[in-house]
Amino acid sequence: MTIxxxxxxxxxxxxxxxxxGAASHAxxxxxxxxxxxxxxxxxxxxxAQRSAHTDTTIAVRRGMRLVLSNFGGSIAxxxxxxxxxxxxxxxxxxxxxxxxxADAMLHVSSETAMGPSGSVAYDLTVPAWLPVSLSGIxxxxxxxxxxxxxxxxxxxxxxxxxxxxxxxxxxxxxxxxDLVGARGTIAVSSxxxxxxxxxxxxxxxxxxxxxxxxxxxxxSKDVEATTVNGEVVYDGxxxxxxxxxxATHSGDIALGLAESANATxxxxxxxxxxxxxxxxQPRRAPRGxxxxxxxxxxxxxxxxxxxxxxxxxxxxxxRVLRERILDxxxxxxxxxxxxxxKEVMWxxxxxxxxxxxxxxxxxxxxx
Amino acid sequence: MSLSTDPWEGRLSEHLDGTLSAEERSLLDxxxxxxxxxxxxxxxxxxxxxxxxxxxxxxxGTDLWPGIEARVAALAQQPFSAIRAxxxxxxxxxxxxxxxxxxxxxxxxxxxxxxxxxxASRGPRLAGRATQPAQTSGGTNYAAAHQDADPEYAAQVADxxxxxxxxxxxxDPSTVKTIxxxxxxxxxxxxxxxxxxxxxxANPYLKEYLSKSMRRKVELLKQATEFASTR
Numbered sequence: 001m002t003i004x005x006x007x008x009x010x011x012x013x014x015x016x017x018x019x020x021g022a023a024s025h026a027x028x029x030x031x032x033x034x035x036x037x038x039x040x041x042x043x044x045x046x047x048a049q050r051s052a053h054t055d056t057t058i059a060v061r062r063g064m065r066l067v068l069s070n071f072g073g074s075i076a077x078x079x080x081x082x083x084x085x086x087x088x089x090x091x092x093x094x095x096x097x098x099x100x101x102a103d104a105m106l107h108v109s110s111e112t113a114m115g116p117s118g119s120v121a122y123d124l125t126v127p128a129w130l131p132v133s134l135s136g137i138x139x140x141x142x143x144x145x146x147x148x149x150x151x152x153x154x155x156x157x158x159x160x161x162x163x164x165x166x167x168x169x170x171x172x173x174x175x176x177x178d179l180v181g182a183r184g185t186i187a188v189s190s191x192x193x194x195x196x197x198x199x200x201x202x203x204x205x206x207x208x209x210x211x212x213x214x215x216x217x218x219x220s221k222d223v224e225a226t227t228v229n230g231e232v233v234y235d236g237x238x239x240x241x242x243x244x245x246x247a248t249h250s251g252d253i254a255l256g257l258a259e260s261a262n263a264t265x266x267x268x269x270x271x272x273x274x275x276x277x278x279x280x281q282p283r284r285a286p287r288g289x290x291x292x293x294x295x296x297x298x299x300x301x302x303x304x305x306x307x308x309x310x311x312x313x314x315x316x317x318x319r320v321l322r323e324r325i326l327d328x329x330x331x332x333x334x335x336x337x338x339x340x341x342k343e344v345m346w347x348x349x350x351x352x353x354x355x356x357x358x359x360x361x362x363x364x365x366x367x
Numbered sequence: 368m369s370l371s372t373d374p375w376e377g378r379l380s381e382h383l384d385g386t387l388s389a390e391e392r393s394l395l396d397x398x399x400x401x402x403x404x405x406x407x408x409x410x411x412x413x414x415x416x417x418x419x420x421x422x423x424x425x426x427x428g429t430d431l432w433p434g435i436e437a438r439v440a441a442l443a444q445q446p447f448s449a450i451r452a453x454x455x456x457x458x459x460x461x462x463x464x465x466x467x468x469x470x471x472x473x474x475x476x477x478x479x480x481x482x483x484x485x486x487a488s489r490g491p492r493l494a495g496r497a498t499q500p501a502q503t504s505g506g507t508n509y510a511a512a513h514q515d516a517d518p519e520y521a522a523q524v525a526d527x528x529x530x531x532x533x534x535x536x537x538x539d540p541s542t543v544k545t546i547x548x549x550x551x552x553x554x555x556x557x558x559x560x561x562x563x564x565x566x567x568x569a570n571p572y573l574k575e576y577l578s579k580s581m582r583r584k585v586e587l588l589k590q591a592t593e594f595a596s597t598r
Contacts, residue, residue, distance in 0.1 A: 137594065138539075155538070155539075155542055155594050156539070156542060171590075173542065173545065173546065173590070173591070173594065174542060174545050191545070191546070191549050191587060191590075192545050192548075192549055209549045209552055209553060209583070209587065210398075210402075210548070210549050210552055226579070228552050228553055228556050228580075228583070229398070229552050229556075247576075247579075249556040249559075249560075249580075250556070268572035270559075270560075270563050270572075270573065290570070290572055305572060305576065307556065307559065307560065307563075307576065308559075
């Protein structure tokens with residue numbers, strides 16, 4: 001683009017934007033529109049890289065979905081009560097944020113006439129009911145308050161999602177995945193980092209290859225957590241009729257399980273140990289064993305399988321289990337306190353029993 | 368309470384000493400790519416070894432050898448019977464067996480030989496069973512769990528690996544490294560599960576575990592290829 005044509009084009013785009021802005025204020029169903037939003041201010045970041053900031057708002061209606069693709073950078077999403085999406089983005093001066101609306105989709109991406117766009121830091125505000133799909137390669141993603149479902153996929157970057165509802169799918173290859181305060185159908189995975197879910201209701205599937213899985217304060221009848229080289233810790237409710245499956249290859253499994261639970265527990269190990277904080281038959285089992293025992297009326301099914309790690313049954317919310325979680329978090333407690341909020345961290349610490357139960361003491365000593 | 372859950376942490380010394388098997392070493396190398404804590408621990412161990420090697424040789428404050436040498440020389444002067452008398456009674460007596468003990472030992476030998484022969488003859492049959500097609504257990508296709516016995520599965524993995532290799536330049540080298548390290552982790556888990564299943568072919572847990580482990584590899588390969596294609 002030459003300098004001579006830039007000004008008329010900017011005027012034209014501004015006209016389109018003002019029309020879109022009027023539509024958003026009226027909150028009427030958004031027309032089919034393609035906006036290439038110009039930056040509303042430019043600034044210098046560093047010595048040579050000129051950067052720009054985009055800020056635009058588009059009306060949306062129920063039934064629509066927001067789809068955002070960002071090759072690299074970051075994405076933060078918050079909610080507001082308006083039926084509109086505000087897109088703010090920091091990007092290179094030559095990059096443009098593209099917003100396309102077709103049928104029931106609102107596509108947000110960045111483009112440039114000079115090859116692949118650079119890093120873009122998105123900051124979006126959307127209605128809580130809007131379903132959202134986010135994808136990219138190198139993105140840190142932080143989302144709060146979406147109730148219409150969220151799907152996130154990134155290769156390198158951490159995913160943090162708080163207070164989400166609906167169908168929730170979070171996948172990272174090289175980043176950690178944290179989900180706090182969720183209700184719905186939950187599928188979370190990371191290939192090379194930890195997956196942590198706290199205060200969640202609904203069916204939960206958590207998966208990792210080279211990372212731990214921690215499920216805390218979970219209230220669900222359907223939970224599956226599987227990793228290859230990591231531990232699985234579950235400190236949540238075991239509901240009557242529920243189905244709980246936990247598996248790891250070379251890590252341990254620590255399950256919070258009350259003696260009063262109604263559950264049939266199936267334990268499988270190839271070369272791992274088994275230990276229980278309370279009296280069951282068998283309380284300890286030799287390696288290479290698989291066995292089943294029942295608690296209460298046995299209505300919930302719990303499958304525990306560790307190929308070569310230990311399997312421990314601990315008191316839910318008890319000192320040993322909570323310490324186990326906190327111990328693995330200790331190096332990142334400050335940053336994870338921000339992610340999980342004071343409530344979860346307080347719960348983890350506050351529920352610690354001042355005096356350990358005798359069985360837990362035994363268990364603790366045994367480690 | 369501090370619980371170390373990293374199974375490799377205790378193997379770092381062996382890694383440093385070079386006493387791990389090739390397979391274990393390969394897996395630990397892969398683990399070190401992704402685990403900062405183990406890398407740090409290994410670096411510390413390396414430093415300790417390096418410092419130990421750098422220490423100057425110090426002569427002992429007291430030389431004990433003259434005393435030992437004198438006692439050995441004095442012992443050599445004693446008659447053989449006196450030395451023999453100091454050895455434990457059982458060694459002095461030698462091993463003697465009564466007739467009932469000899470009969471019992473003979474029976475034990477027969478039982479052990481027979482058991483060994485039965486076990487040896489059982490091995491090939493089990494190996495043969497593992498390659499039989501289409502055994503289903505609990506909704507899991509047992510045959511599909513065995514890559515060697517399932518050309519379709521092997522072809523799928525090969526195709527995905529080829530596709531990933533073709534597109535690997537599209538991904539950041541460190542991402543490729545991470546994916547490869549995780550594929551190695553899955554491969555080792557699969558190998559161990561297959562070995563365990565060969566030893567215990569009726570174990571339903573191992574059958575399902577092996578299937579899941581192999582499916583996991585396909586899923587990761589698919590995921591990685593998709594990511595590489597998006598760039």
